[in-house]
Amino acid sequence: MKKFLALSLVGMAVVLLAAGKGIDEKLATKGEKLWTEKGCNACHTIGKGKLVGPDLKGVTEKREYKWLIAMIVNPDSMLKYDPIAKDLLKQYGVPMTNQKVSKEEAKAIIEYIKRESQK
Numbered sequence: 001m002k003k004f005l006a007l008s009l010v011g012m013a014v015v016l017l018a019a020g021k022g023i024d025e026k027l028a029t030k031g032e033k034l035w036t037e038k039g040c041n042a043c044h045t046i047g048k049g050k051l052v053g054p055d056l057k058g059v060t061e062k063r064e065y066k067w068l069i070a071m072i073v074n075p076d077s078m079l080k081y082d083p084i085a086k087d088l089l090k091q092y093g094v095p096m097t098n099q100k101v102s103k104e105e106a107k108a109i110i111e112y113i114k115r116e117s118q119k
C-alpha cells in the first residue's frame, strides 16, 4: 500500500511538471515533423539566428496565438493587411511564402516552437 502511494505521488509529480511547462508533447512532436515537411526550416531557425526570416525563438510569447495561426496559415493576406506583418516584411524584404498549412497543423507547429524556445 505504501509503495502504491509513493508511486502515485511520483506519477502525480510528473503530470504536474509536464502541465507546469504547458507543453503538449504529442502535439509538439507532430509539429516537429511538420516543421521540416512544410519547409519552415528553409527560412527560420528556433534559437539559431536569422535566416531568410526571423529567428522564431520566443515568438509564442511575443505574438498573440490567433495572430500566429493567421501568419502561418495565411501569410499572403497577413503581409498585405496586417500592420505587424507588413512591418516585418519591410525589415526582411522577402515575403514569407504560403506553405499550405492547415489550422490544425499550425497549432502543432506552434507547440513545437514553444517547446524549442524553452531549451
Ligand code: HEC
Pocket: 035, 038, 039, 040, 041, 042, 043, 044, 052, 053, 054, 056, 059, 063, 068, 071, 072, 079, 085, 088, 089, 090, 092, 093, 094, 095, 096, 097, 099, 101, 109
Ligand atoms: C521563403 C521563406 C519562408 C518560409 C518557407 C517560411 N517563412 Fe515564416 N517568415 C519568413 C519571413 C521573411 C518572415 C518575415 C515577414 C516577411 O518578410 O514576410 C516570416 C515571418 C514568420 C513569422 C512571424 C515572426 C515574428 O517575428 O512575428 C512566423 C511565426 C513564421 N514566419 C512562421 C513560419 C512557419 C511556421 C513556416 C512553415 C510553415 C514558415 N514561417 C515558412 C519567411 C519564410
